[in-house]
Amino acid sequence: MHSAPATPARAFLFDMEGTIVDNMGFHTDSWITFFARRGRAIEAEEFFRATAGRQGGEIIRSYLGEHLPDDEVARLNHEKESVYRELYAPHLEAVTGFDALIARAKEQGVKLAVGTAAPPANVAFTLDGLDLRRHFDAIVGAQDVARGKPHPDVFLKAAELCGVAPEHCIVFEDAPLGVEAARRAGMSCVVLTTTLPPEAFTGFDNVIAIVRDFGELKAELLFA
Template sequence: MTSPQRALIFDMDGTIVDNMAFHTKSWLAFFESRGKVIDPDAFFLDTAGRQGHEIMRSYLGEDVDHVTLNAEKEALYRELYGPHLAAVPGFDALIAKAAAAGVKLVVGTAAPNENIAFTLDGLNLRSKFDAIVGAGDVARGKPNPDVFLAGAERAGALPENCIVFEDAPLGVEAARRAGMRAVVLTTTLPASAFAEFDNVICIAANFSELDLDTLFASAPAATTI
C-alpha cells in the first residue's frame, strides 16, 4: 500500500519573502495620494491574504476601476521592495528536504501574476514548485479556503495531508476552513496574534527552526518554538 501524497503549501508574501512592510508602505502611499489616511496595523489585519480587487472595493467603493488601480499599487510595491528581495532564512533547505522526500511543493497566494513572477522568478524559485495558485486562479481571497484547496488538488493531496505556511490570521483561517494544519512564521505579527487558531501546529521565526518530519507528525494543536 502506497503512502498518501503529502504537500507543503506556502503563502508567498510575508512567508516565502519577508515583504509585508513594503506592501503596507505602498498601500499607505496609494491611499494617501487619494486623500485617505489608513491605520497600518488595522489595515494589515483586515486585508492580508485578500485579493487586490477585494481591498480596492472595500476601501474605495464597488464602482472603482480596480484593475487599473491595483496595477498602480503593485507597481509601487515592486519598486519599493525590489532592492530587498530575498527568501526567508531556511526556506531553500526546507523545500529541498521536502522534495527529496517526495513531498509536493505548492504556492498558494493572493498575489497577482506580476507579483508572483517578480518574487519567484526573481529568486529563481518557480521550477521548485509542483503547482502555483494565485489570485487569477480562484474567485475568492483568504479567509476563504479556495486557494489552498486548489493547491492541494493540483498536488494530488488530500487536505489532511497538507501543511500550510502563513504569516497572517486570514491565511491561517483559510487553512482552517480548508481542513489543513498550519505553521505560522512571525515575520509580520507576534505569536499572540494566532492564539485562537486550533489548526496551528507550530510558530517559528523562520524556516530554519522547522523539522519536516516533526511537522507531519504533529497534531493540529498550537505549539510555539
C-alpha cells in the same frame, strides 16, 4: 503476502507574500502611499490584520467603494503593485531556511505549491526573481480562484493540482486570514511571525507551530 500500505501523498502549501519572502512591510508601505494619494490615512498593523491574504481588487473595493468598475479596479491595483515592486526590489530574498526546507521536502517526495492572493506580475517578480518557480508542482494566484482568503479556495485548488488530500497538506502562512483559509480547507498550518507577533494567532486550532523563520522548524514535526 500483503505489501505495506503506501504512504499517502503529502504537500506543503506556501503563502508567498510575508512567508516565502519577508515583504509585508513593503506591501503595507505601498498601500499607505496609494491611499495617501487619495487623501486616505491607514493604520499599518490594523490594515495588515484586516487585509493580508485578500486580493488587491477586494481591498480596493472595500476602501474606495464596491461600485468601482472592473477596469478601474484593475488600473488602481496595477498602480499599487508597481509602487510595491519598486520599493521591494532592492531587498528581494527568501526567508531564512526556506531553501533548505524545500530541498528536504523534495528528497522526501513531498509535493510543493504556492497559494497566494498576489497577481501574476508579483508572482513572477518574486518566484522568477529568486529562481524558485522550478521547485513548485502548482502555483495558484489571484487570477486562479474567485475569492481571496479567508475563503479556502486558493489552498483547496493547490491541493487538488498536487493530487493531495487536504488533511495531508501543511500550509505555511503569516497572516490571520490565511490561517483561517487553511482551517476552512481542513489543513494544518505553520505560522511565521514575519509580520505579526505569536499572540495574533491564538484561537486557531489548526496551528501546529509558530516560528520566526523556516530554520526554527523541527524536521520531525513536518516529516514524521
